[in-house]
Amino acid sequence: MALALLLLVPVVFVFVEHFLFGARQLPPGPNVLKVLWYLSRLIYEPHIALQKLAKIYGPLLSFRLGNQIMVVASSPDIAREFCKTHDRVFSGRHLPIVYRNLPGTLDSSVVLSPECGKSWKLLRSIGQNCVFSSKAMETNAWIRKEKVMDMVNHIRARGGQVVHLEDIMFATLANIISSALTSRNLFDIERQEMDDYKQMMALVNEVIEKTTTLGSVDFLPILKGIDFWSKGKAMNMYRKIKLTWGHIINERRISNGHDNPRSTQDFLDIVLADGTFSEDQIGNVLMELLIGATDSTTITTVWLMVELLRNQEMLSRVRNELAQTIEGNELNESLLPQCLYFQACIKETLRLHVPAPLLVPHRATETCKVNNYIIPKDSMVLVNAWGIARDPNYWEDATSFKPERFMDSKIGYRGTHFEYLPFGTGLRMCPGSSVAFKNIQMLVGSLLYYFDWSLPNGKDPTTIDTKEKYVTTLKKEKPLLLTPKLREQNIPS
Template sequence: MAFALLVLVPIVFLFLKHFLFGDRQLPPGPNSLYVLTYLSQLIYKPHRALQKLSQIYGPLMSFQLGDQLMVVASSPDIAKEFCKTHDRIFSGRHLPSVYHNLPGIMNSSIVLSPDCSKSWKLLRSIGQNCVFSSKAMESNAWIRKAKVMDLVSHLRTNEGKVANLEDMMFATLANIISTALTSRNLFDIHGQENNEYKEMMALVNEVIEKTTTLGLVDFLPILKGIDFWSKKKAMDMYQKIQQTWGGIIDERKSMGHENLSSTPDFLDIVLADSTFSKDQIGNALIELLIGATDSTTITTVWLIVELMRNQEMLTKVRDEIAQAVEGDELNETLLSQCHYFQACIKETLRLHVPAPMLVPHRAIETCKVNNYVIPKDSMVLVNAWAIAQDPNHWEDASSFKPERFLDSKIDPTTIDTNEKYFTTLKKEKPLLLISKLRKLNTI
């Protein structure tokens, strides 16, 4: 009898697995033991490690890392499935464990929100209307020009001295987004030798690192009960976020709604909705700061480096810009007509992908991709670096060749935006804007 049970139980198990769960076939991939041999590379150079694995298991693969199922896309067609065809299902993001412990973060995260909640839609709508729509970008052109001229002025007064290009670009971009969001500079770009400047730069960099780094507990939830270090890091980060934005928020609150300008900024509008706390506003502002500065700083610095390495290209860019603005004042519209310069930007984005794995996606429900099942809560990674380095799609992929983008329909700078929430929103007052956003079913 015992022998019969030993034989019967495995058969029943296989029967149930095949007929009840046979349609839940995961994408191919390495087993957990094999993944451990790549662990060091996955920690320090994940895009390269995952590219090597994709050459073995294919452009769509999966593997278990602790308790977390990882799904990786390494080709344009598979990436399109996740980022366009099934964009809604994979629109969630994975929050680092540190982030989970920030006060109010679940109702104020814009970039790393685990799902498309009502508060997420509201904040995205306000950000689109105030900062990122075509109309807002046009009306804020003076901000970008003013901050760039501040940078040029600073460089002129320090001619002949060593300059930290990355810090200066970061400070300039931070001032652009901070002025668009709060009508205030975040840095004094002329005071780079001051301790206050250095402390603020270190603070922002620390917050960026902690908000974008996944920890051990993210892959082993069993450790959450003893995860005291994440809570400590979260409270430390909370204090730094409030140090960055708290004073600006309190000052604006003290002004009252009656003193708002005719063209309110992002901070005016979120303060007009009493449902957002000071903590939540600070969280939203720091995420927008990270989104507007980190990748753009990396791309700008690499663009300058590549042009300095290729003096002929640098001369060509200079001549093209000089010809475009001859007799006119320099503005963004004229720069958009500099096709070779634009090609250099696109090639920089291809060769030096600022976020090689993009932001980790989260499947908010189970979905089928290429006849494979992607279970709910899977972490989906798009290996943009591997796609940009694929010799099947790029000739001489490791070389900097802007010419490949001349007369090309490929545009890595294109960002899809959902305009349906914003087409009817013009010059509204803050409270009326929020009311209309609610009627448009965005919150």
């Protein structure tokens, strides 16, 4: 029934618009039957499906799902139109009904705020001061170093055993961001059990999926009257978020910040002192920042390890560069920017394996004309960063892993070059891009400097499976299981 309505509604809308209001000059795109043909691929591999549609209809295309107009940018020039020329107009976000049913979501988001309003600016400013700015990153350098060495010691204790790299990366990153936000760890990484990591990873995946994926009710508001499941999903997610952050917030509120061991205020201190945010709102923004700092960065560290293990000559070059740069036995993040080839490998991984292939969807806050086409208010705008980053018109040998392309290149990850948008660009660019890059450097640099890595049972690393799985973000389908061997000459005493 829902699928039939999803396909019937666009026909009715087109009829009404054309005969009653005059046809709008929407960008070209597939008709209802073509959308039906592509529907499965649009759900399970939308970045690939939209890349194929762009080859048919051009780099600016549109189509309908239910009564929702979808607009897709598939070239650097069109991405620039949406994210620079008309950045303010397209700075809105679509909020799935599940997210809107989550208590405390109103005015409590940095990433999913429907518009760039007062609360969005305040939270982003607090995050900038505490976590994202150059000064904050320098202040928090000891946190990254401490948590990374916790990771190194954890892996050292498991030498010769098979480790699940994604679990370890996630736990380390979660402790880094939690320490920066609330001055405490989420996990005891020295423990051998992985159940607590897996529960939190499951919650992160659940929140990502339910807060960024539109369902039938979002495309067909007519179904809202019989939607009995969205609120249940939201309340289930709310209980888990509250269980994660509620006691931390309450303890800090009761202590009035006196339990904070740091001499400076952290993010939690400042939002509590502001007094305008409820416990639910604070829990939601902490969850959002945790997700932003862990999910995409974990994905990138895993893919970077995959690509280097599959290319042993590149791996040797990175190791030699680290050895020549590091002073003594201790990895120092202040020296890592000198490792230019290692940096190029990170940039190439972010190009070939864009963590969020369609970025976070934009919303038109008002009707706007782009390239002589009308983009109606509340249209959903997708930027196919994955498709652009693999387009042979802009990248030579686009589907191959070639870090050399970034050596002596002016292309950076800060969204100033529209053929390369791993963290987005414009007003809604990921605020933590620089922190993410530092974390990737420290994590993978430590993995390579302190350990040798092999596949279980001595398998050839060139056989590592590289199939991807799309769940809003684009992950390695099968877990990366590796066996570490200590490089004793590099371990600090």
